[in-house]
Amino acid sequence: FFExxxxxxxxxxxxxxxxxxxxxxxxxxxxxxRTHAQTAGVSLTAQQPMNNVARVALQAMAxxxxxxxxxxxxxxxxxxxxxxxxxxxVALRTQQIIAYETGVADTIDPLAxxxxxxxxxxxxxxxxxxxxxxxxxxxGMLAAIDEGFxxxxxxxxxxxxxxxxxxxxxxxxxxxxxxxxxxxxxxxLHRSDPELESKRIEKFTAFIGRRSKENVQTQLAQIKRxxxxxxxxxxxxxxxxxxxxxxxxxxxxxxxVFGVYRDPGLL
Numbered sequence: 728f729f730e731x732x733x734x735x736x737x738x739x740x741x742x743x744x745x746x747x748x749x750x751x752x753x754x755x756x757x758x759x760x761r762t763h764a765q766t767a768g769v770s771l772t773a774q775q776p777m778n779n780v781a782r783v784a785l786q787a788m789a790x791x792x793x794x795x796x797x798x799x800x801x802x803x804x805x806x807x808x809x810x811x812x813x814x815x816x817v818a819l820r821t822q823q824i825i826a827y828e829t830g831v832a833d834t835i836d837p838l839a840x841x842x843x844x845x846x847x848x849x850x851x852x853x854x855x856x857x858x859x860x861x862x863x864x865x866x867g868m869l870a871a872i873d874e875g876f877x878x879x880x881x882x883x884x885x886x887x888x889x890x891x892x893x894x895x896x897x898x899x900x901x902x903x904x905x906x907x908x909x910x911x912x913x914x915x916l917h918r919s920d921p922e923l924e925s926k927r928i929e930k931f932t933a934f935i936g937r938r939s940k941e942n943v944q945t946q947l948a949q950i951k952r953x954x955x956x957x958x959x960x961x962x963x964x965x966x967x968x969x970x971x972x973x974x975x976x977x978x979x980x981x982x983x984v985f986g987v988y989r990d991p992g993l994l
Contacts (some may be wrong), residue, residue, distance in 0.1 A: 732793040733848040733850075739764070744758075764790040765799040766800050771801060774902050776806065784824075787825055788831065802818045804917075954980065
């Protein structure tokens with residue numbers, strides 16, 4: 728909880744300094760970090776999903792205390808299905824209760840001065856700058872990805888978390904502690920209309936049938952040329968989409984020209 732608050736505070740401080748000192752920004756407005764936050768989907772559990780209401784509320788409160796400008800709260804049942812209307816409403820009401828009943832958004836940086844939060848903020852900034860320096864030394868993020876550095880860091884973090892989970896060093900209520908055999912019994916789940924798939928296929932087939940094959944090939948050829956010669960793709964993509972080219976067809980061109988990324992660690 729406090730670490731999340733410190734993360735937002737450290738990010739604002741780092742953004743302001745890096746924009747000014749590293750990128751020589753002249754407009755003070757560009758030194759203001761504007762942040763959208765979403766509660767952690769990875770923390771939602773399929774077991775005892777009602778517990779996710781409390782998790783989301785605490786995470787949302789941390790984001791607000793940290794100073795986020797906008798916020799998305801996850802629904803309690805998103806590990807099981809698309810959220811139901813009732814679950815979405817609870818997620819929305821969670822934000823509204825924080826906004827209108829607690830008063831926490833009425834004060835800028837309300838935990839400033841807390842010895843614990845200030846210490847965590849300093850530590851967070853220090854550790855983040857170590858990563859930035861490491862990435863710079865590797866030649867930037869693209870070079871780091873080619874070397875497998877971020878992939879290795881993520882894999883090690885996931886391994887450590889799983890090990891702590893299985894040893895109960897990290898307690899997840901309802902998963903490895905306080906387990907209930909009922910789990911998600913009686914939780915209503917969103918069910919899609921079974922006829923929706925056939926209707927969408929029919930509609931898409933009709934859409935494809937109305938297009939000019941010659942025009943489609945022309946548009947795709949233009950996209951391919953732009954990919955190959957480094958032209959600005961955006962105006963070409965906008966024109967292509969307006970003329971009925973699909974995302975799938977554009978993606979096929981990208982794969983044809985650029986290939987498909989392969990994790991260096993898996994090669």
